[in-house]
Amino acid sequence: MMVEIGQYVFAVLLWPGLLGAAALGFFYLWIARKLNARLQGRRGPPFFQPFFDFVKLLGKETVVPRGVNPALFYALPFIALTATVFGLVIVPVPGHAVASFPGDIILLLYLLEVPVICDVMAGYVSQSIYGQVSAMREALMGLAYNVPLLAAVIAMAQTAHSFRIGTLQSAPFGVVTGLAAIAFLVAVPARLKSNPFSIPNAEQEIVAGAHVEYNSALLAIFELSHALEVVLLFDAFFVLFVPHLDSVLANAALYFLISLGLIVLVTLAAATTARLTVKQAFRFYWVWGGLAAGAAMAAAVIG
Amino acid sequence: MNIFAKLLAVSRRKSPWIYTVNSGSCNGCDIEIGPCVSPRYDGEQIGMLRQGSPKHADILLVTGAMTKRARHAVLEIYAQMPSPKAVVAIGSCPASGNVFAGSPTVDGPLDTFIPVDVWVSGCPPRPQVIIAGVAQAAQLLAEGRTADQQRRAKP
Amino acid sequence: MGIFSIVWRNFGRSARTRHPTDMPPTASTFRGLIEQDVGLCTGCKACATVCAPKAISFDEEHETGITWNFFAGQCSFCGLCVQFCPTNAITNRGKLPPVTGDQSRLRVVHEIRYQPCAGCGRPIIPIPEAALEQVYGTKLTGSEAAQRELCPECRRKEAVRHIHDAFLARGG
Numbered sequence: 001m002m003v004e005i006g007q008y009v010f011a012v013l014l015w016p017g018l019l020g021a022a023a024l025g026f027f028y029l030w031i032a033r034k035l036n037a038r039l040q041g042r043r044g045p046p047f048f049q050p051f052f053d054f055v056k057l058l059g060k061e062t063v064v065p066r067g068v069n070p071a072l073f074y075a076l077p078f079i080a081l082t083a084t085v086f087g088l089v090i091v092p093v094p095g096h097a098v099a100s101f102p103g104d105i106i107l108l109l110y111l112l113e114v115p116v117i118c119d120v121m122a123g124y125v126s127q128s129i130y131g132q133v134s135a136m137r138e139a140l141m142g143l144a145y146n147v148p149l150l151a152a153v154i155a156m157a158q159t160a161h162s163f164r165i166g167t168l169q170s171a172p173f174g175v176v177t178g179l180a181a182i183a184f185l186v187a188v189p190a191r192l193k194s195n196p197f198s199i200p201n202a203e204q205e206i207v208a209g210a211h212v213e214y215n216s217a218l219l220a221i222f223e224l225s226h227a228l229e230v231v232l233l234f235d236a237f238f239v240l241f242v243p244h245l246d247s248v249l250a251n252a253a254l255y256f257l258i259s260l261g262l263i264v265l266v267t268l269a270a271a272t273t274a275r276l277t278v279k280q281a282f283r284f285y286w287v288w289g290g291l292a293a294g295a296a297m298a299a300a301v302i303g
Numbered sequence: 304m305n306i307f308a309k310l311l312a313v314s315r316r317k318s319p320w321i322y323t324v325n326s327g328s329c330n331g332c333d334i335e336i337g338p339c340v341s342p343r344y345d346g347e348q349i350g351m352l353r354q355g356s357p358k359h360a361d362i363l364l365v366t367g368a369m370t371k372r373a374r375h376a377v378l379e380i381y382a383q384m385p386s387p388k389a390v391v392a393i394g395s396c397p398a399s400g401n402v403f404a405g406s407p408t409v410d411g412p413l414d415t416f417i418p419v420d421v422w423v424s425g426c427p428p429r430p431q432v433i434i435a436g437v438a439q440a441a442q443l444l445a446e447g448r449t450a451d452q453q454r455r456a457k458p
Numbered sequence: 459m460g461i462f463s464i465v466w467r468n469f470g471r472s473a474r475t476r477h478p479t480d481m482p483p484t485a486s487t488f489r490g491l492i493e494q495d496v497g498l499c500t501g502c503k504a505c506a507t508v509c510a511p512k513a514i515s516f517d518e519e520h521e522t523g524i525t526w527n528f529f530a531g532q533c534s535f536c537g538l539c540v541q542f543c544p545t546n547a548i549t550n551r552g553k554l555p556p557v558t559g560d561q562s563r564l565r566v567v568h569e570i571r572y573q574p575c576a577g578c579g580r581p582i583i584p585i586p587e588a589a590l591e592q593v594y595g596t597k598l599t600g601s602e603a604a605q606r607e608l609c610p611e612c613r614r615k616e617a618v619r620h621i622h623d624a625f626l627a628r629g630g
Contacts, residue, residue, distance in 0.1 A: 060400035398531030
């Protein structure tokens, strides 16, 4: 019993939870910024830059705008962080000790939605016109990119006849896996709010988006939860769509390789594309994302 | 200093997030601030990011002589920045008004309104000199020597 | 697809970024911070007259001399003072204007001392020797050099005496 509690505490705080994923998340953020800079012909920030940004924000005073509900203002970043951390705990990446339980993929999907809801609420709570426009855009984008995202997961669950991540992880690699992976990947840039789907935090249009009135430690927590969200999405991709190898070391190596490949892919897309409008993004996700989703579901039903 | 204070000081020096405001400039200095994020001079090397919201920024870059029309905006923006904060006056207009000094629409030098930590002289100053000014302000933030930090430290 | 070739080329090369301390060289015509050689100044105030933002001013309230005051925080780096100074006392050789936390470092005060006129004793600012060298191309000697230390009145009297001596000494 104590061993189990100890295992859970380790999983929440160290790996794959808060500290381990934070380190990995900051590493991915640095890769994204550095690669983006190099592709633009610049030198880019030094290695520990996301960490220094985080610590600096912690040291600033917190300013709550007048008329904003302070309880909600303070709570939202922590809710987003908590949901992301618990999402990380239930995904069985290499080095993970917590057992899988039936229905945990559903829990994961719900936990993945909480940071989005927190961002939307942060935009409305801010009492700022920029925040409200960003919140509206984020909610609309949720309607768009969830089509391929959910369809990919459902197709995989249908093929494995189970909603248990452990079963999905050890399911054999097939046509469905490939199609579902493509559908999932199509949704990832929008989830990460990176070009061409950086519509909710369009700097030139709506200043800083939903976080326009956020500052200091609260902004730092939001940035941290964004970094953890990146890790969580890549973890989910690895667990669901990449075949599980027998050797622990090989599995771990494959995990890092796949994650690095994903961040490079997302950054490449961000550096070479321009932001789309909400209407264009919608059309893209309902047409092409819908096609990918339909193909994955069809393969799952037929196969 | 203990380890956390030292880490915080290093982080403040390495992460200068700027917000620019034009208080009546001819735009020459604003045009020179633009290349600070271009590939040639790349302020991101020192962690400099240009933020859209004053609440996200540490360092305020002010260009232009303080015109009557912009006075309220500049004071508002300065008040909305969370501490610790630094102010960098770009060019000679904030220092004296340059050719606009004595004009009925110009209020006066910047330091009669908000405390200024670094003066970057030039008309306009070159982008790399502006980055040097931002780096100097970041160093002041790390050492706790900005006017805002000294005012707060006084009992 | 143009963007892909651009990012591919950028990725292949090293970044064309300059390190913050690697200042780009200034052109030979760059108008930088002005420097005044007070040994060449005659106090004619041409620089203060042409200065557009009134960054250069002269203070004539002192008894020992006049001061040349320059505030770099008001300068617009137009170079008119360099162009109009008759003795080339002011130069702007490409020195970058400073970045400082202390505004007093942007102010320069040079004193040009009065000297008593060798004839009547009034306080004057004599034409600097170096300025005369610039004009004549050689160091002046003898009575010509002595005229440098006279005020305009005494110099006029000296010139009249010179002409008088020249005509009357010959004529007779």
